[in-house]
Structure formats: C-alpha cells, structure tokens
Amino acid sequence: MPVFLDSSAADFDAAFRALLGAKREDAPDVDDVVAGIIADVRARGDAAVIELTAKFDRLDLTPETLAFSPEEIEAECARVPAEERQALEQAAERIRAYHEKQMPEDARWTDAAGASLGWRWTPVSAAGLYVPGGLASYPSSVLMNAIPAQVAGVERLVICAPTPGGKANPLVLLAAKLAGVETVYRIGGAQAIAAMAYGTETIAPVDKITGPGNAFVAAAKRRVFGRVGIDMIAGPSEILVIADKHNDPDWVALDLLSQAEHDESAQSILVTDDAGFGRAVAAAVEKRLETLERRKIAGASWRDFGAVIVARDLDEAAALSNRVAPEHLELCVEYPEALVEKVTHAGAIFLGQWTPEAIGDYVGGPNHVLPTARSARFSSGLSVMDFVKRTTIARMTPEALRAIGPAAETLAISESLQAHGLSVRARLDRLNEGEA
C-alpha cells in the first residue's frame, strides 16, 4: 500500500520530508569500470568498441557494420505497420511545431555610452543521441531528442543504439529517419558514449550527447562532460497529480499508473483536497493493478513510493507540489489556469482532466525528456536551447571606451591584472593624444 498522508496531521511534515528524501534508486558505482572503457576507446578506437560490443551485447561487428546501412534502414522502416507510421508522423509533426517556437532570437542594441551590445545564437555542429536497447528502446524518445536538434539546425545528427543479438527496433529506425538522423550506430553502453565524445576511425566525434541510459551510460556521460556537452543525468522519474473530487477516480488512477509502469523506482503522488476522493483513487489503482500488463513493476512502484496526500486546499496542494518539484504535474481541477500561477517548480504541467500525462509523452508537442528526481528545482526539459549556444557581442566606439574604459582599468589594477589595464590605457592614451 502507498503512503496516506493528511496535511493537518501533527507528524505530517516529518512524513512528507521522508517521502521527499526517499532514496528511490541505488545506482551501482560503476565509475572505475567506465573510466577504463573510456580510456580503452580513446586508445584503440574502433577495435575497442567492437570488442566491447561483442562482450556486452553479444554482437560481432566490423568497422563496416558499426552503422546500419541505408538499405538496412529502409528495409526495417518498411516493416512498420501503417497505423504506427502515421502515429509517429503525427507525433513528429506536433513535436516539431512546438519546438520551432523555441528558437531564440539574436539581439543587438546601442546603449547610452555608445557601446553596441548583443548576442547571436548558433547551432551545435554535431549531436549524438543515445537510445537504450531492450525494453526502454522508445521511438518516442528518438523524436524527443532528435527533433529539437534538427530544429536548432544541427548539421550532423547520429544515434547510438545497442542492439543485443543484432535485433533492431524498426520504429526506432523510422523515428530516426523522420527526425533527420544521418547515421545509426548499433553500439551502446559507456563505449558508445566514449566513441561519440572522442571519435574513432569510423565514428566522427560529436559536440553534444543527449539521451537516457543505464548506470554505465550515465557515468560515462558524467565523465565526458566538458569534452562534449551533455543533457541531464536522468534519475528515477515521477508524477504528481493535484485533483479535486470532480474527477473520475479511474482516470486519475491510470495517470498515476502510467508513471508507475515505467520503473519500480518511479514515484506517483496524488494530492487532493478530498479524502474520500483520495481513497477512491487508491481503490481504482488497486483494481487496475489486477489486470495491468506491467502490474509487477507498477505495483512495486506504487507500493514502495506511491502516496496519497490530503491537503487543506488547492493552494496548499500547489505548495506541496513545489516542494516535490515533480517531473510531471497534472492539475485536474476546475480552474487549472489559476493554479498554474502557483507552480514554481515542475518539469511539465498538464492542465485539466482531458490532458493525461501520456499525451505529453507522445503527441502533445512539448518535450518528454524532463528533469527527474526533483531536479526541476534547477533545470528544464530538453529543448532547442540544448542544441544552440549564444555568442555575446560587444563593440566599443572611441567615445564608449572613453566613458567606460577608466572603470575597467581601475578594476584591472585592483585585481593585479596589469596587461588588462594596459590594453585599455594604451587606447585611452591615443584618444587623449588625438585631443591634445
């Protein structure tokens, strides 16, 4: 059974803190292994990648077969049934339309001192997306990672996707094609991250690596961070639903379960202002768990980390949600727009009872790669911004330099950086000569 909490109970704060602090994932410390793999790939390139793939994925590759050939991709894509193809296309179109609105704009202005200031945005040249193998090989994640890069204008987009035993997921390859991915390598693990970060004879290095992965992939991303850009290190994910009694308990139960079924370490929390509704949702969850395909995973997640919290009112519900900083937040209330204003930390908000979180996973338009494990306190979901960078611009006129140069010189001297000061002084002296 999940935790039942009442915000008016004397021990509520302690219990809520315990819920927030619950360690949901015991990531194994694979750092040393990963360091060795990265060093091996840097030293031996293709040979190391091929050996490690044979060892971990039981797949024998050559430099020529590291990537799927265009013919292989065509053949796999052709196997995708029409209904799934259309669904993927609709998703791609909607995700693209949303992300196109995120393209940031250049700026340039002249200030009172006569200095011309601004910035320009340019895309990353090459990006690599990691797509996990096996159960977590989600075509939707390919779209969510690749389309923002494509919209940003990234020239070269590659994927690394382990294919243990050589079996490809046709939908993943179709999603890659829809999102403009140039090459799909059938490699995974820390060796794939190392290959993308440092390059091998066959695999050209990229500048940015995104996408989820297991503990080895996460540790490798952390290690290559700095050499290349990375997205977040994904942790266990969560949903928080704020719902009043004017909801169908079964719908809310399914929304909670659609998070719980991902992973035993996922967390689903209901916050409601109506205790009776809370009990009804909990009962509906149990009923659905009887027949759900992934009931073992979803049941463990709900039992170990699930919670039903009764709050005094919706304002308090929002305040509690802010302390959780959930990856996904559903506002199943009569006036969700008013409640949105009170949300300070959340990865994505789904408003009203007609917006199940699953819509956002596939076809809503916003990205489904979102800050997990309370990191919405300081980070955002994946976006076009992850694939562009800003170059600042400054241009002084002689007059502008005269106005602000002396302050720069003063500060340079106070920081004992003489050449800094002299580089300004030499120019100011010339201006003064010109006047004399």
Add this chain to the structure above:
Amino acid sequence: MPVFLDSSAADFDAAFRALLGAKREDAPDVDDVVAGIIADVRARGDAAVIELTAKFDRLDLTPETLAFSPEEIEAECARVPAEERQALEQAAERIRAYHEKQMPEDARWTDAAGASLGWRWTPVSAAGLYVPGGLASYPSSVLMNAIPAQVAGVERLVICAPTPGGKANPLVLLAAKLAGVETVYRIGGAQAIAAMAYGTETIAPVDKITGPGNAFVAAAKRRVFGRVGIDMIAGPSEILVIADKHNDPDWVALDLLSQAEHDESAQSILVTDDAGFGRAVAAAVEKRLETLERRKIAGASWRDFGAVIVARDLDEAAALSNRVAPEHLELCVEYPEALVEKVTHAGAIFLGQWTPEAIGDYVGGPNHVLPTARSARFSSGLSVMDFVKRTTIARMTPEALRAIGPAAETLAISESLQAHGLSVRARLDRLNEGEA
C-alpha cells in the same frame, strides 16, 4: 617563442591540429579525496566543514563565524577607496542592464487541433556562488556570477569564499553587496561545494552552484551535479585575435597578454592575413614581457601555447577560429560586422580595435564567465538562463484529445506501456459515449 604557422605551408593542417590538441592542463585526479570530503560533510555537517577549513585554510571557525556578519561586511566595504567603489558600481550597473535583456519570455498559444500549449519560466529558488581565494579572488567574477542570478529573480543568493588566514578581500564583499548576495561564508574547497549542495545545520542547501575553482572545487561540482545544477567546469581559457595590418601591434600584443597573464595554461592566438604584422605583434609581445608585472606567467603561457598564424585571407581566418572555438574572439579588422557572420563557435566576440577584451572582463556588460577549452562548440557563457528553468504547459480540450489521442494510444501500445494507452483510451471512450 610561440608557434608561427602559415596556412599555405604543406604541414599546416598537422601543425594546427597539434595546436588544437595541445594538453594545456594536467588536472590532478583528486576525485577520491573529493568523494571523501563530500561524504564527510553530508554525514557530519558543520563539524566537518569547520574541521576541513582549519586543516586546509588554517582558519578556526565556529558555526557562528562561518559567515561574515553584517557588521564585518560593512566594515570591510567601508575600506574600499572611492575610485574602486565607483568603478565597481559602474560595472554592476552595466552588467545588470545587459543581463536584464536576457530574461526569456513565457509563451502560450492554441494550435489547429485546439490544444493549448506553451511554457513558463521561473527562477531557481536559491543559488550559491563559489569565489576562489588568493590571487584568483576577483570582485568582477562576483558581479558576473551574482547579477544574472539577481536579475533572474533568485530569492536567496549566497557565496562561499575561502579566506586562508581569515583575510577577506573588501572588493569581493562590496561586489557581493552590490549584487544582492545575502550571506558570504568564509569556506572553500570541496567542503564548500558539499555544504551548498547538501546543506549543514548552519548552511541551507542551494539549488544551483556556479563559479570557478581549483581542481578540488571542479571535481566536487562534477560530483554534486544532478543533486544541484552547476555551471560549466572551467578549463584553461583562451583568446584568439583576428587582426589585419591596420592595427597597432602593441595594442594587439597587450590584448594577447591580457589573456596570457591569467594563467600559464592560458592560450593566446593571433590570426592575421599579413605576415609582417604578425611578426610585429610577436616583437611587441616580447617587448611588453620585459616589464609586465606578471611576465613569468604570461611569458610561460605565450611561449608554451601562444601562436601566430598567417592566413590566406580573413575568411580563412574565421574558419580557423571556428575550429578553435575560442572563449574570447577579437575581430580587429576594418569591417568586423561582416566577419561576425562567419563566426560559428565563440564564447564572446569583441569587434574592432576600440574593444579590447579587457573591457568585456569588467564593464562591457556581457558576462565574462565564458566557455573555455573549446567548449564554445556546445555551450554558452553564464547568463540569466542559468538561473531560470522552463516548465512546459499543455491543455487538451475534448476535441483536441479526439484529434491526437489515438496516435498517443497507438504509440503507447507499440512501446508496451499499457497504462499510458489506457489513460487516453478511458477518456476517448467517454467522449464516444457522449456522442452515442
């Protein structure tokens, strides 16, 4: 002597690659030590921080003296001479004005399916800035880190600054005050990063940590990444100057040296279309090195990592610069605006001969915390964006759900996520019932 390269030479590409690949910094592997320090601070809080500060900084603190008191800060600030105070105020004002233009805007729209989509930006609640001690304790860096946070609307801003022997830098404290910093702790190293990330009895945890530091600080930031947000891991920094012959060689020499004087691992590169001008600049550098206060550091940097490159023309110069992806780029050419368009990777651009890079370090307005060590390929300088995060918004109407829900259900089923599919199906069924 620095490297002299001519782009028309047969071995140029190899030599240029060697320059790009030069390992400028041998960061010691302090990861195990840092892991121990972090674990200690997590386990013992204040007591660990106090012990470690006594050990590393030879400074005896108590929980009560971990932070400067308001009286101590006032007294230190009062010691700052008027000229330096005014320079710092002018810098703060200009940095604030620039960063205020970076505040991103919320968006909301309704698409053809009737779905209401958008996003909202909210500030990080609490941020911690690391300010190194000793020679690298720069008041300008305090402004550059704290003002973007302040502009973003961060509620609680703290600083950790080691003060070996107890000696404070009055200008650092004044800069903190000007930038709205609430508390300045006199602690440093990995223990300061751990305290800010996890909190102690006295130090409340923050959500984001920024600021430069030594190898211990960098390793600690890398380790707490995920628990809190961090800015980049700073590496050795660089300047690249593209200059034609219509420049004063001494000015360009001073600009190159103002990078070189930071650090022996800094890199200063001149790219020019005129070999004679290149030689004149190199001669001017040698002349300035005779008398420069930090000639030992600047001389080592210039000798070991400096380069003068003669390019065929300015277009080639820009292309070479893009391969370097320099932190700082000066365009000392007749038509710098035209050349800006050809720059694809750079942290900050300084246009024309009246814009020495040092202006950007202090009073230009743009941030001086910039992507180092070629990371401008994938990252940007510090900005307001580092202290805000985006929450995406989606709201379906029954009609919108009818239009896009089936695709979500199809994809959910194909990914074997049944509850996802059912959460959409349950709602679609209700809509169909309504019609029947």
